[in-house]
Amino acid sequence: xxxxxxxxxxxxxxxxxxxxxxxxxxxxxxxxxxxxxxxxxxxxxxxxxxxxxxxxxxxxxxxxxxxxxxxxxxxxxx
Amino acid sequence: xxxxxxxxxxxxxxxxxxxxxxxxxxxxxxxxxxxxxxxxxxxxxxxxxxxxxxxxxxxxxxxxxxxxxxxxxxxxxxxxxxxxxxxxxxxxxxxxxxxxxxxxxxxxxxxxxxxxxxxxxxxxxxxxxxxxxxxxxxxxxxxxxxxxxxxxxxxxxxxxxxxxxxxxxxxxxxxxxxxxxxxxxxxxxxxxxxxxxxxxxxxxxxxxxxxxxxxxxxxxxxxxxxxxxxxxxxxxxxxxxxxxxxxxxxxxxxxxxxxxxxxxxxxxxxxxxxxxxxxxxxxxxxxxxxxxxxxxxxxxxxxxxxxxxxxxxxxxxxxxxxxxxxxxxxxxxxxxxxxxxxxxxxxxxxxxxxxxxxxxxxxxxxxxxxxxxxxxxxxxxxxxxxxxxxxxxxxxxxxxxxxxxxxxxxxxxxxxxxxxxxxxxxxxxxxxxxxxxxxxxxxxxxxxxxxxxxxxxxxxxxxxxxxxxxxxxxxxxxxxxxxxxxxxxxxxxxxxxxxxxxxxxxxxxxxxxxxxxxxxxxxxxxxxxxxxxxxxxxxxxxxxxxxxxxxxxxxxxxxxxxxxxxxxxxxxxxxxxxxxxxxxxxxxxxxxxxxxxxxxxxxxxxxxxxxxxxxxxxxxxxxxxxxxxxxxxxxxxxxxxxxxxxxxxxxxxxxxxxxxxxxxxxxxxxxxxxxxxxxxxxxxxxxxxxxxxxxxxxxxxxxxxxxxxxxxxxxx
Ligand SMILES: Nc1nc2c(ncn2[C@@H]2O[C@H](COP(=O)(O)OP(=O)(O)OP(=O)(O)O)[C@@H](O)[C@H]2O)c(=O)[nH]1
Ligand SMILES: [Mg+2]
Numbered sequence: 034x035x036x037x038x039x040x041x042x043x044x045x046x047x048x049x050x051x052x053x054x055x056x057x058x059x060x061x062x063x064x065x066x067x068x069x070x071x072x073x074x075x076x077x078x079x080x081x082x083x084x085x086x087x088x089x090x091x092x093x094x095x096x097x098x099x100x101x102x103x104x105x106x107x108x109x110x111x
Numbered sequence: 112x113x114x115x116x117x118x119x120x121x122x123x124x125x126x127x128x129x130x131x132x133x134x135x136x137x138x139x140x141x142x143x144x145x146x147x148x149x150x151x152x153x154x155x156x157x158x159x160x161x162x163x164x165x166x167x168x169x170x171x172x173x174x175x176x177x178x179x180x181x182x183x184x185x186x187x188x189x190x191x192x193x194x195x196x197x198x199x200x201x202x203x204x205x206x207x208x209x210x211x212x213x214x215x216x217x218x219x220x221x222x223x224x225x226x227x228x229x230x231x232x233x234x235x236x237x238x239x240x241x242x243x244x245x246x247x248x249x250x251x252x253x254x255x256x257x258x259x260x261x262x263x264x265x266x267x268x269x270x271x272x273x274x275x276x277x278x279x280x281x282x283x284x285x286x287x288x289x290x291x292x293x294x295x296x297x298x299x300x301x302x303x304x305x306x307x308x309x310x311x312x313x314x315x316x317x318x319x320x321x322x323x324x325x326x327x328x329x330x331x332x333x334x335x336x337x338x339x340x341x342x343x344x345x346x347x348x349x350x351x352x353x354x355x356x357x358x359x360x361x362x363x364x365x366x367x368x369x370x371x372x373x374x375x376x377x378x379x380x381x382x383x384x385x386x387x388x389x390x391x392x393x394x395x396x397x398x399x400x401x402x403x404x405x406x407x408x409x410x411x412x413x414x415x416x417x418x419x420x421x422x423x424x425x426x427x428x429x430x431x432x433x434x435x436x437x438x439x440x441x442x443x444x445x446x447x448x449x450x451x452x453x454x455x456x457x458x459x460x461x462x463x464x465x466x467x468x469x470x471x472x473x474x475x476x477x478x479x480x481x482x483x484x485x486x487x488x489x490x491x492x493x494x495x496x497x498x499x500x501x502x503x504x505x506x507x508x509x510x511x512x513x514x515x516x517x518x519x520x521x522x523x524x525x526x527x528x529x530x531x532x533x534x535x536x537x538x539x540x541x542x543x544x545x546x547x548x549x550x551x552x553x554x555x556x557x558x559x560x561x562x563x564x565x566x567x568x569x570x571x572x573x574x575x576x577x578x579x580x581x582x583x584x585x586x587x588x589x590x591x592x593x594x595x596x597x598x599x600x601x602x603x604x605x606x607x608x609x610x611x612x613x614x615x616x617x618x619x620x621x622x623x624x625x626x627x628x629x630x631x632x633x634x635x636x637x638x639x640x641x642x643x644x645x646x647x648x649x650x651x652x653x654x655x656x657x658x659x660x661x662x663x664x665x666x667x668x669x670x671x672x673x674x675x676x677x678x679x680x681x682x683x684x685x686x687x688x689x690x691x692x693x694x695x696x697x698x699x700x701x702x703x704x705x706x707x708x709x710x711x712x713x714x715x716x717x718x719x720x721x722x723x724x725x726x727x728x729x730x731x732x733x734x735x736x737x738x739x740x741x742x743x744x745x746x747x748x749x750x751x752x753x754x755x756x757x758x759x760x761x762x763x764x765x766x767x768x769x770x771x772x773x774x775x776x777x778x779x780x781x782x783x784x785x786x787x788x789x790x791x792x793x794x795x796x797x798x799x800x801x802x803x804x805x806x807x808x809x810x811x812x813x814x815x816x817x818x819x820x821x822x823x824x825x826x827x
Contacts, residue, residue: 054355061361062173064207078397081498082507082601090204093494095506095601
């Protein structure tokens with residue numbers, strides 16, 4: 034499943050980050066990397082950015098970038 | 112006397128600048144969003160027997176830069192002689208912050224000691240997070256100081272340690288076996304090849320070589336070091352782990368940090384809703400986000416106008432009624448020649464006075480903008496605006512420079528440094544002039560005060576929105592023609608909302624108002640002198656037939672279609688207006704004021720006059736409060752509001768429609784020479800050329816369009 038398709042309010046675990054190496058590295062440096070938990074906080078309307086919480090802080094990603102982040106569900110809704 | 116250079120490094124928005132301000136008493140710009148500082152700034156402090164140079168740097172996530180401002184910080188850390196690094200970390204988010212620390216530790220080859228400052232200690236305590244600083248100290252091998260940059264906690268300890276020289280160089284982390292072996296080998300090769308003259312810190316360079324970093328391998332290659340021979344081995348490791356080598360390094364760093372954080376940091380179970388979550392549910396609402404943004408902007412203008420109006424009247428009275436009168440009196444008393452009196456009073460004081468009378472307006476505007484910047488709303492605005500910016504092929508982050516442009520276009524152009532791609536940076540910078548900066552507000556205040564008294568805030572909001580819309584339209588055109596390209600990735604940290612401290616707000620208002628007044632006293636006063644010369648040359652002619660008058664009447668033809676071509680004064684004011692936008696107001700004050708009889712009435716008692724002015728100030732305070740918060744409409748002022756000399760003349764020369772067209776023209780016209788200078792410094796001459804072209808053609812087209820549409824719809 035992609036981050037762009039994730040449900041608001043749920044927590045997931047990142048399985049892989051795709052895309053060009055620089056992009057993967059930047060996300061990694063910001064802590065968005067395989068094995069991390071992400072909580073989807075909200076999505077802007079009309080294909081706008083997605084806001085997620087990861088490593089205890091909030092970050093927003095455009096949908097195109099969110100497409101690149103692959104997830105697996107993690108536990109149940111909190 | 113010992114001299115030390117201390118660099119502040121850390122992630123964006125962790126309080127580096129706030130800490131420097133606390134350490135030195137400087138007033139550098141802070142704000143609650145990532146990417147406030149985009150330049151290297153030095154601040155000097157003499158503490159005990161040491162001269163310390165603090166270097167404030169833009170925030171970075173790592174030593175691999177993605178944008179201009181990150182590169183500035185990175186290059187400084189790698190290439191300069193630094194005696195110590197103060198690594199500021201946000202202790203509510205230690206894990207991500209320490210990632211940079213592990214990279215800074217690689218610079219230790221140069222023997223650079225690091226002091227780890229755990230900032231935001233106040234928030235750590237409030238959230239009940241427990242941090243074992245001794246453990247962190249012993250694992251990383253650095254000193255660790257808890258601090259609160261905004262109230263100065265920990266500042267003394269930091270200074271004490273810096274001057275004592277009792278600092279530790281951190282231990283660089285060791286990577287997993289294969290990787291470490293490879294890095295070690297490159298290290299040795301680098302050392303034997305360069306002897307002591309490796310252009311980079313050796314361990315850092317070795318990691319970069321293994322990572323196959325283009326920039327570093329190329330630079331080393333130029334010096335004759337063949338970095339490609341390690342590729343095969345690195346690829347072998349990549350194949351084994353199934354990942355890109357740079358990513359493997361990053362992963363190993365994080366796993367080291369995770370281990371440390373698991374031991375050293377104890378977080379309480381997170382409460383479900385924090386203030387930030389609640390506020391974000393409102394401000395970043397899917398549907399309401401945009402309307403709320405507009406409402407906030409509207410409130411800013413409404414409160415700015417309502418709150419400042421009584422003060423503007425008061426300052427106006429103070430300058431024109433009080434200072435002008437007594438200056439005239441003194442000049443008469445001193446027996447100065449008539450031309451000098453005319454220069455000082457009609458030339459400088461009329462113009463500068465009118466500009467200065469808008470100081471209260473600026474104070475209010477700066478206050479509200481500072482609140483928006485300090486609370487953390489800026490980053491949210493970027494989120495909400497992303498969709499809109501996307502239509503221009505930019506992303507939400509571009510919106511931050513644009514919002515900064517509402518205050519002043521110059522820092523806005525610098526702020527584009529946070530954008531990753533040069534093309535986006537240029538495009539965003541070229542759109543900045545359409546953001547109505549503070550200096551343009553006095554023009555609107557003057558004209559709306561005459562023609563749209565009842566709806567000042569609404570008209571001004573309309574002007575601002577028009578600026579934004581025009582910038583989007585121009586952006587689409589530029590993107591389709593000159594600056595083609597895809598929309599870049601958008602990843603941005605959203606800081607928690609924070610309550611602004613009065614000190615921060617005051618600093619930011621004070622610095623900006625000071626700059627405004629300073630400009631009025633220098634650039635604008637000088638422009639007024641020059642303007643006065645041109646309206647009085649050849650000597651003895653009437654202003655219409657002066658050099659400026661004649662020239663402006665010729666040029667005015669161009670502005671006939673836009674509706675304000677029949678007032679030569681309005682056209683004349685635009686010319687010096689390219690120096691600074693306030694000059695337009697100053698020039699109008701001078702040009703419309705010249706024919707006025709100088710008030711050489713018998714002065715009353717000076718002390719009486721002064722007392723009147725002071726009393727006026729307190730009345731203004733009261734009225735300002737009422738008109739901002741009270742439903743009580745201030746009747747007193749409506750009555751007093753007899754139009755002053757300039758206002759009457761403006762009312763005679765303009766119609767509401769042509770006044771609006773004139774304001775639109777001023778909004779979109781070349782902002783000021785300093786802005787052009789900023790273009791030159793950031794992008795070079797060709798961009799200055801494009802900027803001038805855009806900001807002359809666009810305003811003419813738009814105001815002509817508005818005027819003619821207005822006439823068609825019968826607004827004339
Ligand atoms: N509560 C609290 N707020 C702080 C502290 N330190 C800084 N702040 C606030 O955090 C925000 C960011 O501070 P800055 O000094 O601009 O951060 P910076 O690291 O210079 O950020 P960039 O220049 O963008 O990299 C500001 O709004 C500060 O007022 C602190 O110790 N406690
Ligand atoms: Mg800063």
